[in-house]
Every structure is written in structure tokens, then in C-alpha cells.
Amino acid sequence: MNIKNVLVAQSGGPTSAINASLAGVLKATIDSEEYTTCYGAINGILGVLSEKYLDLTKKAAEDAEFINLLTHTPAMYLGSCRYKLPDYKDDDSSYVFIFSQFKKLNIGAFFYIGGNDSMDTVLKLSNYAKEIGSDIRIIGVPKTIDNDLCRTDHTPGFGSAAKYIASSVLEIAHDTFIYAVKSVTIVEIMGRDAGWLTAAAALARNDYSSAPHLIYLPEAPFDKESFLSDVRAELSKRNNVIIAVSEGIRDKDGNYITSSKAMADTFGHQQLSGAGKALEFLIKENIDVKVRSVEVNVLQRCAAHMASKTDLDESFAQGEKAVALSVKGETGCMVVLNRLSNAPYEVEYSHARISEIANEAKSVPREWINEEGNDITSELIDYLKPLIEGEVVLSYKSGLPVYLDISHLNH
């Protein structure tokens, strides 16, 4: 048998679980009879183009704690990139170089862990491999806190972000309820096009707190007058109103509700901020009440200390699954999860064609949002609940979580 190596890279925005998938790829490679070394490319596909690699198999051999620590370290251990490959029909030079690297490193399978944009890279590389008759397996491993990848029940990283959001909203409720004066607190949550993460704020509700009292997602058109009327109605019922709002809410004509200038990134996305601020000002101008907006910061995607055990376990298993798929000869696909049942929660691991996933996005179904567009339905809560279950146990040193040394990224 011709023993090959594997190459893995990470791309797109950080999550608390993306290294768990990397750890899964590494563990499965080490355990396999088909592969020897697991190489990691630094900064995504750019690392292949610039020949920057780490020997992960060696790292794991040198440190018995490496795979465990990697599983619990937030953001990308291998670094990331936001780089879109050109169409190879227009310019195949980078493809030629990438596949020469694959040959040089004796690569049998390439795993790319990322979101929609990264799956575009998987699609292009697998199409090119087919074109040139290469038998190198090109497989995507999903990752995104946005939970907007098609053909899979939910994405690695989402459950941990959802747990962070729900616990944050619960703690903000404790923070807010202390004053016996009328107030409105707006919590702005990440999600440019999909409201999944904002919806997770609803998991903060419990026996003693119904916060968030209003939830606005990008999937339901936002109306200024309805919003003010919703807020007034809630203020008539209680002192402290807490509102969860997605950064990507927009009006019926599709215009973002935002207070900052739109800028475009490499992929043409608009960089948003300020939906929360916009609503804060709207309330200030129309309702005589104390109002504050809170922009949940980047910790919603990298607070590994609040990771969901369910999420990390599934992310690790999806990394392992990718290796198993490659051994079976699969290529041009992404690992997916199919949910078999909500209660008891059960999923199965499978795969889907990458062409059905790349550059597509999955929104919250309109029927999982209430008719008024200011809350979510119980079906969505049932869907979300299992994903935040379970806590991870981190090591601490000098009062802080112990994560893996990332000095190789500290350029």
C-alpha cells in the first residue's frame, strides 16, 4: 500500500470549536493505517501557496497533552485567511502550485475546515483535481458560529457561541434587574444574514426570567413603528426590558438597520456594526426610558472557557469523519450532521456534495419566527436546546485558562 500524508488547514472567522475539528483530523490520521504524517498549513490555503507548514503528528508525539489542549484552544491554531481562489479556467497558476505542493508532501487528502467561503475553495480544488485526474481527496469540514451552512443540521462552533450568548444574556438579566427603574437593554449579536445565533439568546429564559423579551432576526423584516409598539407593550408589563437583536436586521426593502458606514471585505460582504446603537437612539427619541445597547464582542466566537461540550465533541468527531471519508475514497464533499431526534438528542455523521453547499446559505425558516417577527417559536427552541448542553473542563494556570502556544502565528 502506498502510504500517504494528509494536509489540513483552517479558514474564515474564528470559533471555539474549529481546533476540535483539527484535533479530530489529527487523531484520526495518527490512528489510521492509510496515512502517516498530518501536516498543517499556516494561514489557510495561503500557507500552501507560501509553503508554511507544521508537522502536527510530530507535535502530538512530543506532547501527550497536545491533542487535548488543541481541542480546547479557541480560534485557529493554524491561523486563518480570507482568500478566494480565482477560477482555474481564468488562471490556473495557483492550482498548479498547490497540487505540486501536494505531490511534494506526498499528500493523499486535503482537509479544509471553514465556512461558506472556505467550502468555495474545497469546491474549486476538487473540480480542478477532477479536471487533471488527480486522486487526491479534497474534503471540507464545516465551521461557523453563524450556523448557515446548507445540508447539515448545524455547524461546529455554533453550539459554543450559542451557549456563550445564552449565558451572557442570563448574566445581563441579573445585571439589569437590580434597579427598580424602567429600562431597556439592547443586546446586539453577530449574524449578518442568518439569525441563528441571535435566536439562541432565547435559551437564557428560565423559571424566574423571561429575558430576552423581544428577539429580532434578519429573516423577518424590521419595522420601526412595530418595534416601538413592541417595546412600549413590554414596558407596560415590567421594569426592565431586554432585547436581542441581530447585527443584520433590515427593513422590508432589505436596507440594514445600522448606524455605521458599510464597507466591503474581500468577499463583498458588508461589515456591519451598530444595529443595537440604531435601536438605542430610536428608543431614546421616542420613549422616555433609560436605554443602553450592548454589542457582544468577539468573545462570542472565541470564549473557549464557555464552550459547549456537545459542540466540541461533535466538532472533533467531524474531523475524524473527514479522515474516514477520505479513506473510503470520497472527495468533493463536506462532512454533515443529520439530526435523528431532539429528545433524546441524537445525530448521525454523513457527507454531502460540496457543490450543494459552497456559496449557499441557510436562513432561519420563517415559520420558526413568530408571526409578529419579534420572537422565535418553540420548534426553534427545541432545535437549539441540545446544542449548548455540557461543559468543558479547562486547566487553569495563574488564574487563566491554559491554551496552546500560538507563537508560530505571532509574526
Add this chain to the structure above:
Amino acid sequence: MNIKNVLVAQSGGPTSAINASLAGVLKATIDSEEYTTCYGAINGILGVLSEKYLDLTKKAAEDAEFINLLTHTPAMYLGSCRYKLPDYKDDDSSYVFIFSQFKKLNIGAFFYIGGNDSMDTVLKLSNYAKEIGSDIRIIGVPKTIDNDLCRTDHTPGFGSAAKYIASSVLEIAHDTFIYAVKSVTIVEIMGRDAGWLTAAAALARNDYSSAPHLIYLPEAPFDKESFLSDVRAELSKRNNVIIAVSEGIRDKDGNYITSSKAMADTFGHQQLSGAGKALEFLIKENIDVKVRSVEVNVLQRCAAHMASKTDLDESFAQGEKAVALSVKGETGCMVVLNRLSNAPYEVEYSHARISEIANEAKSVPREWINEEGNDITSELIDYLKPLIEGEVVLSYKSGLPVYLDISHLNH
């Protein structure tokens, strides 16, 4: 012996440790031979003025987990207020009412847990007690994430906030280092007048990360040109520069650093920015680099899931100490901590006259900030380090931390 009851209330802004002090007062009351019932006033001194009380001794008797859960629940279990008593020489009506309440409830000691403003209430009530010849003990228990109370080494709530800030900056470093492009990330931290909490960001530094690379506190005058020069120097050394800045930084004339640059939102409003945004704009206008500012939100004062065990233990013990002081006949004082040693870390519990504490504030000594005013010294790090040591173990239910039911505040 004339068995009395005690009354306790909480005031000012939330911390993760203020309920630990309340739990300490409750536990010591239950354990004492001098007192029977521990009453809590709802919403600080306003709860006394409006006769809103909870019987905490009864709560503890009904639920064996009550004191433990209380210790770990963020913000004020009894609610808070921001209310300044008038001078009793001008208007003694509220004093007359408060002391009639004390008599009605057979109160022997009143404990007020709070920061500078709350200690003003302790001072005024104890002066009035002296004036009318009352033997009711009036004792302050400190609390503030700002760590700016005089006569005590550090304040309950600060260690937990410091731990949250340090771990957040570490996780933000992981989040930031993933891209191999030059970037500046500004983290704005609470602290209008004192830089203690911003200084705690320095604890994020470890073997593989020197972030935050620059630290600016309100105690050192901020100069725009020096700042830009600092940032350029750091960018010449590394790709990703992380800056910790206090919300209260000001120039040599004492003017706060805010941006006049207006941002128009969807509804045509203009908004003024905080220190972080101001520095973001300053860099954008002067240095060609990707820049982002992160305002650490209210979780820095209520993220009980990241509490410092040292802080909670000390906060609990300071609540107990307040009860012990009252039994000894002390009044008109606040519980304080004296540090005996940094390593091994050792403190002793004592008390100081409330007149030396109320309405005073403790700043970071200038000699604990480096000469350039862009970092802190090793003395300050040695002071901070022990305060974030130790982790708390919370119970979780459905993936979220279990805190005490606060429906009595949910008006």
C-alpha cells in the same frame, strides 16, 4: 441578653462578588449567638424607605443550597439603588423613618455593601446614630470592580472583573493572531477615574503572547502624538497589536478622549463615541492598518462564570467580618483588607473609619505606570496577580450556569 436582628442591603453597580459578601453576612448572622434574623432590604436604602424586606434567614433555612448559590450569583440579589441621602441637618425626615424601621424590625446592626457612594450613606447614618444616641451598629462592606476605595488593599468584585478582563484579552489575542495581516485591536475597559481594571489586562501576557502591547490608564495624561508613535513602533515589531485602554483616559488638561467624528445612523441620528472608538478613528486617519475597537460590555462586572475564587472567598469573609465587628461594638466603619505579602499571598481582615473612606477615591500610583505612560510596572503586576487566582465551580442546568431566582426583582 437582648437578641437583635440585622439588616443588610446592597447599593451601586453590580459585581460578581457582591452576593458573596451578602452570603457572608447571612452565614455569620445565622452562626452568631447575638443575632437571630437577617433581613435584606430590596433596592438598597430605598428598600428601607419603602419597607421592602426579605427574610434571608428563612430563605437559608428553607433551602440548604441557598447560601452557596447566593455566593455564586452575579449582581445584587437584593437589588440596588443609586440614592444619596440628604444631609440630616438639612432634612432628617428620611433618617427618622429609617431609624423607626430599625426599631420596628428590632435591628442591632445595619450592613451596607457598596462602593464610594454607598459608604457616604454609611457615614451619614452612623453620624446620625451618634447624634441621636442610637447604639445601632452601622457598618460598610466594600464592593466595586473599580478597586478605588481607600484604606483597603483591594475591593470585593475587583478580582473577578480582573480575571474576566485578563482571560478576555487572552482569548481576543487568540482571535486576533489568526490573520497574517497588520492589525490593531483596541479593547476599551471600564474605569472612569481609576485604571486598576484596565491594568489587569496585563495579566493576559504569557510565554507565547505579549498582548496587550500597550496599556493606557486615566492616571497618566494621554497624548495623541505619543500614542500614534507607540502604535507605529509596535506595528514595526509584530503584525497584530492589541491595546488596552481605560474608558476614562484624558489629555494633560483633563479632557476625556472622545471622538467628535459623527456617525449617522439609518434614522439620521448622530452618535458620540467612547475612548476606544476615538482611538480607532485616530489610527484610521493616521496609519494605514486594519483597526477595530472592542468595548468590553457589562459582563466584565457580572460574568460570575469567570469569577476569581480568591475574590469570592475574600468577599464572603468580609461579610462575616462585618458581623463580627458589629458584635464587638464597632460602628461607623468599613471592613478592610491589609496585604501582608504578595508571594505567598496573605491578607488580614481589619476595619477603618468610614470618614476616611466615604467620597474618597484611590488611583493607580503614578510610579506603578511606566515613564512613557503606555504600560504598567512589575510592582503593579505583582499586586494584581494573586487577585485572579482560583476558579469557582458552578452548577449547570440545560447548558447554563445555575444562579439564584431573582424574580422578586423582576417587577
